[in-house]
Amino acid sequence: MRGRNLLYVIFILVILGTFYCMNKSTRLREKYPKVWAHRVNDLDEVVKKVREFKGVEVDLYFSEYDNCFYVAHDVEDTIKKVSFSTWLSQLSRRKRKNTYYWLDIKNLSIDNVASSCEKLHELEEKYEIKDLFWVESYVIDALEIVKKDSFKILLWVDNLAWNPEMDEATWYEITKERVERLNPDGLSCEFSMYPLLTDSFPEENIFFWHTPADFTPKNVAFTQKLCRENAVKAVLVDYDNLIKY
Secondary structure (H helix, E strand, C coil), rough: HHHHHHHHHHHHHHHHHHHHHHHHHHHHHHHHHCCEEECCCCCCHHHHHHCCCCEEEEEEEEEECCCCEEECCCCHHHCCEEEHHHHHHCCCCHHHHCCCCEEEEEEEECHHHHHHHHHHHHHHHHCCCCCCCCEEEHHHHHHHHHHHHHCEEEEECCCCHHHCCHHHHHHHHHHHHHHHHCCCCCEEHHHHHHHHHHHHCCCCCCCECCCCCCHHHHHHHHHHHHCCCCCCCEEEEECCCCCCC
């Protein structure tokens, strides 16, 4: 009898410990929602990343031929035939409804935007993720249609370092014109545009990507600095775990 009671106590402690760890992970996730997982394109990583992070970024290619979003960073990746629907189905209903999604649609265009929006509506209804995702692109004409179709959008912003012929004043005027025309829900850019982007557009929601990948004290400190900026709403990281900021 005494041995049975001991086993019962151990069982209860294990259950309580598991529950505590899950709650602790959830509390951390809610407390540090700006740190999102970068390029969660691997099906084996989806559940793990969503368990740790409040938001995740996924790269998509739309195929009009298949009427399907494939999870792919490059067009060559579409040969794997991993659909976004399959990606979403890896998650439980509760997990899906408690996660934010940054959808980087690599080939969004004026030619496929209508079909893309139709498919997004189908997916958001099926998987109950309405208002939980942002569509990112640099194609402003296509983004205008996405926005009119009631989706949240991220305007991909040019990086000065990639265009040495453009000066800061010209960059600002071009970006300002695009922002005023589109009125996006956020601006996305590579991390090296900090602090120019936040200083130039402090009223906009800023989403930074391609942050330093290595988990070093210097890189973590930089990520923390980005997250402390009021204008910054999300920072994509390749770290396996959340970091405090």
